[in-house]
Amino acid sequence: xxxxxxxxxxxxxxxxxxxxxxxxxxxxxxxxxxxxxxxxxxxxxxxxxxxxxxxxxxxxxxxxxxxxxxxxxxxxxxxxxxxxxxxxxxxxxxxxxxxxxxxxxxxxxxxxxxxxxxxxxxxxxxxxxxxxxxxxxxxxxxxxxxxxxxxxxxxxxxxxxxxxxxxxxxxxxxxxxxxxxxxxxxxxxxxxxxxxxxxxxxxxxxxxxxxxxxxxxxxxxxxxxxxxxxxxxxxxxxxxxxxxxxxxxxxxxxxxxxxxxxxxxxxxxxxxxxxxxxxxxxxxxxxxxxxxxxxxxxxxxxxxxxxxxxxxxxxxxxxxxxxxxxxxxxxxxxxxxxxxxxxxxxxxxxxxxxxxxxxxxxxxxxxxxxxxxxxxxxxxxxxxxxxxxxxxxxxxxxxxxxxxxxxxxxxxxxxxxxxxxxxxxxxxxxxxxxxxxxxxxxxxxxxxxxxxxxxxxxxxxxxxxxxxxxxxxxxxxxxxxxxxxxxxxxxxxxxxxxxxxxxxxxxxxxxxxxxxxxxxxxxxxxxxxxxxxxxxxxxxxxxxxxxxxxxxxxxxxxxxxxxxx
Numbered sequence: 001x002x003x004x005x006x007x008x009x010x011x012x013x014x015x016x017x018x019x020x021x022x023x024x025x026x027x028x029x030x031x032x033x034x035x036x037x038x039x040x041x042x043x044x045x046x047x048x049x050x051x052x053x054x055x056x057x058x059x060x061x062x063x064x065x066x067x068x069x070x071x072x073x074x075x076x077x078x079x080x081x082x083x084x085x086x087x088x089x090x091x092x093x094x095x096x097x098x099x100x101x102x103x104x105x106x107x108x109x110x111x112x113x114x115x116x117x118x119x120x121x122x123x124x125x126x127x128x129x130x131x132x133x134x135x136x137x138x139x140x141x142x143x144x145x146x147x148x149x150x151x152x153x154x155x156x157x158x159x160x161x162x163x164x165x166x167x168x169x170x171x172x173x174x175x176x177x178x179x180x181x182x183x184x185x186x187x188x189x190x191x192x193x194x195x196x197x198x199x200x201x202x203x204x205x206x207x208x209x210x211x212x213x214x215x216x217x218x219x220x221x222x223x224x225x226x227x228x229x230x231x232x233x234x235x236x237x238x239x240x241x242x243x244x245x246x247x248x249x250x251x252x253x254x255x256x257x258x259x260x261x262x263x264x265x266x267x268x269x270x271x272x273x274x275x276x277x278x279x280x281x282x283x284x285x286x287x288x289x290x291x292x293x294x295x296x297x298x299x300x301x302x303x304x305x306x307x308x309x310x311x312x313x314x315x316x317x318x319x320x321x322x323x324x325x326x327x328x329x330x331x332x333x334x335x336x337x338x339x340x341x342x343x344x345x346x347x348x349x350x351x352x353x354x355x356x357x358x359x360x361x362x363x364x365x366x367x368x369x370x371x372x373x374x375x376x377x378x379x380x381x382x383x384x385x386x387x388x389x390x391x392x393x394x395x396x397x398x399x400x401x402x403x404x405x406x407x408x409x410x411x412x413x414x415x416x417x418x419x420x421x422x423x424x425x426x427x428x429x430x431x432x433x434x435x436x437x438x439x440x441x442x443x444x445x446x447x448x449x450x451x452x453x454x455x456x457x458x459x460x461x462x463x464x465x466x467x468x469x470x471x472x473x474x475x476x477x478x479x480x481x482x483x484x485x486x487x488x489x490x491x492x493x494x495x496x497x498x499x500x501x502x503x504x505x506x507x508x509x510x511x512x513x514x515x516x517x518x519x520x521x522x523x524x525x526x527x528x529x530x531x532x533x534x535x536x537x538x539x540x541x542x543x544x545x546x547x548x549x550x551x552x553x554x555x556x557x558x559x560x561x562x563x564x565x
Contacts, residue, residue, distance in 0.1 A: 012043050019047025025055050028062060029079075034106050034114045041098040045079075048086045053164055061164045070181045076125045078168055080132050081155035089160075103136040109287065110377045112436040116409075117471065128152055151175045234410070238270055242414050243278035247271045259446045263474045263493060267440070268412045269447050274432065291434035295384040299431070305540060306389055312543040313393035320397075320547075320554055364457050364557075365400035365421065366390075366550075367506075369448060371464035372405040372416070373439030382513045383463050384433040386539040387418075390461070390546060391425050403430060406444035407437040408470050415447050440485060441468040442493035449501060459553050460506045461546075465515065466524045468494055495528045507553045509533060511546065 012030050017023045027050075031042025050058055065074045087099055105111065106129070119126040127144050131152055134141035144152075154171045158164070172178040239245070245252060252269060260267045279285045299306060338354045368387050376383060387403055394401040403418040414437075418429045441464070452458075468490035473482035483489050498508055510533035515521040525533040532552065534545040 012038055015040070015043045016047040016050070019044050020050035020055075022050065022055070025050055028059060029075075033102070034111050034118065036114075039102060041102040042083075044095075044098070045083050045086050048090055049082050052086060052089065053082075053160055057164045061168060064165055064169065065182045068182045070176075073122060073125055074168075074172065074181075076122070077128060077151075077155060077172075080128060080152070081158045081168070081171075084132070084156050085158055085160070099136055103133040106130075106133045107137075109290075109434065109436070110374070112374045112377070116374075116437060124148065128155075147175065238409070238412055238414075239278075240280040241284045241409065242270060242416070243272045243274045245270055246273055246417070255450060259443070259450060263476075264440075264443045264446070265475045266411055266472065267443055269415070269443075270412050271415045271417070271447070271451075274416045274418075274429075276432070287434060287436065288432050291380070291384075292428055292431045295381055295431035295433065296427070298381040299385050299388065302540075306385065309389050309540060309543050310392050310396070313389065313547060314396040316543070316547045317393055317397035317399060317550070320551060364459070364554075365402070365455075366394055366459045366461065367448075368401070368403045369445075369460060369462045369464075370403065370405040370418075370433060371439055371441070371462070372407045372433060372435055373437055373469070374435050375439065375465055375467045375469065376435040379465070379513045380433065380435050382536070382539055384431050386463065386511070386513075386536070386542055386546075387433065388425075388427060388430045389539055389542055391419060391430065395425050401425075404448060405433055406439065406441075406448070407435075408440040408443070408472075409437045411472060413440050413443045413447060415444065415451075438470045439464075439468055440470040440472070442490070442497045445494070445497035445501065449497070449504065449506075455505045457557055458506050459550060460501060460508045461549070462508065462510045463512065464510065465512055466491070466494070466510075466521055466528070491524055491528070498528050507556060509549045509553060511536060511549070513537070 013027060016027045016030070017025065027046060029046050031039045031044075031046050033039040033042070061078065062075065065071050068074075087095065106115070115126070115130075118129070127148060128151065131141045131144055131149070151171070154174070158167045158171075169178065172181075235249075247255070252271070256267075256269055259269065274288070276285060276288055279288065336354050368390060370383055370387060391401050391403055400421045401419065402421050405416045405418060407414050407416075418433065419425055448460075468486065470485040470490075472485060474485050474489055474493070476482050501508055508529060510525055510529045512521065512525070512533070513536050515525075515535050516537075522535075532549065534549055536542070536545055
């Protein structure tokens with residue numbers, strides 16, 4: 001692995017040296033794209049910068065704020081200006097195509113999670129970078145203030161006739177408190193990383209009740225009014241991105257008091273149906289439309305095969321549904337002899353036989369719960385098509401079906417109902433499934449649990465990669481350290497919520513795709529779902545794997561004596 005990394009770094013350096021036409025330089029930067037993979041285009045820009053401006057100018061510029069608290073900000077903004085200058089003053093074949101590909105990759109769906117991470121870490125850098133990439137593609141990008149647009153224009157105005165350091169310094173002095181910024185040194189985090197897991201910028205955060213909402217508009221306390229206005233603004237933003245809430249705001253506030261506490265104490269909830277017409281954000285609406293078109297195209301490319309899966313599954317489900325029953329045994333004067341009761345014959349008591357009364361279970365219902373975070377990108381088509389095939393098959397078999405997707409955005413966990421029990425299956429809604437944002441699975445499962453007051457014989461099929469990850473940490477009480485919401489610590493919370501669902505009558509199972517060789521996934525799936533999980537290569541395997549999972553669950557229901565409906 002180390003040999004591979006070293007070889008890869010040598011290739012990057014060779015590209016930079018080749019563009020700089022100087023093999024003596026020791027590059028202080030290597031260029032990565034937003035997903036932290038080496039970028040051919042950006043490393044070419046770095047090499048050309050050394051050639052055009054000279055090694056001394058480049059190093060003098062970036063050493064100005066080296067080790068300062070705001071080093072990342074000034075590095076990122078400076079490269080926006082340098083990249084623009086190099087592109088406009090370089091005549092190279094295909095450089096325009098490389099630049100366009102670089103910008104398109106920034107806006108691609110697979111990098112949604114990385115863009116949001118950048119926006120959380122430094123919103124100004126995110127906005128200016130997004131605007132710069134949009135300019136490359138001749139697209140609009142709104143949301144910048146006039147001062148931010150002016151800053152970008154000033155970054156575009158640099159030239160090689162003056163000292164780079166002086167040009168950038170005059171720009172940054174105009175828009176930032178530059179002199180004090182470069183004096184503010186980076187916090188040395190050795191001790192804190194070791195003892196407080198300083199991975200997220202939210203390791204220390206005041207414990208505020210997330211559901212505290214002052215519903216009185218005649219607020220006298222100006223601070224309370226500010227908080228109220230801030231909450232209202234965030235609520236409007238979420239509505240633009242995901243559509244209107246299907247739960248009244250006051251009721252939602254009460255629900256948050258019950259769910260958003262302890263490790264989720266700063267979280268919020270939003271239940272929606274993501275109706276396309278209600279989504280005001282242009283980018284979100286475009287993502288929805290693209291997802292529908294892409295998933296439908298994939299489905300119709302193998303329609304005959306998927307229709308066969310639906311027929312096969314619905315036949316299997318109908319057979320299961322018609323034979324779903326449980327045994328209610330009782331003692332009788334006729335029936336099968338019970339040897340343990342034979343002594344009663346001596347006592348002239350003829351009740352020594354046992355009969356069974358088979359009663360049908362007619363209230364079976366199924367939930368499909370889909371992880372729609374950005375980690376599912378690459379599996380979106382498979383999940384959307386599988387959800388549609390399963391839902392159509394169950395609907396044809398007269399089994400109630402509901403489809404739910406979830407993700408986390410900022411402090412919000414979004415629960416999106418793609419199909420409710422009392423609704424007919426709408427292919428557009430199911431095919432609108434797409435990956436974006438993070439996934440705070442345990443909070444989503446708490447919210448899912450709250451959707452029904454009482455359940456009996458509910459089969460909950462989760463479609464996920466068991467990779468919970470959120471920028472917001474797992475909150476701890478008092479002065480105890482917060483820890484990152486990811487990997488083992490997050491999986492412990494997921495397991496806890498799945499167990500809680502089981503104790504409340506939910507029959508849980510898991511379906512995932514392309515994880516056959518993923519040792520960690522299999523280990524976690526067994527730990528959380530025992531043997532109630534299936535790994536599929538494609539939706540074509542549903543007629544065997546899914547029906548087996550559901551049959552196993554039905555048998556568990558039948559074995560549980562006394563489960564009345």
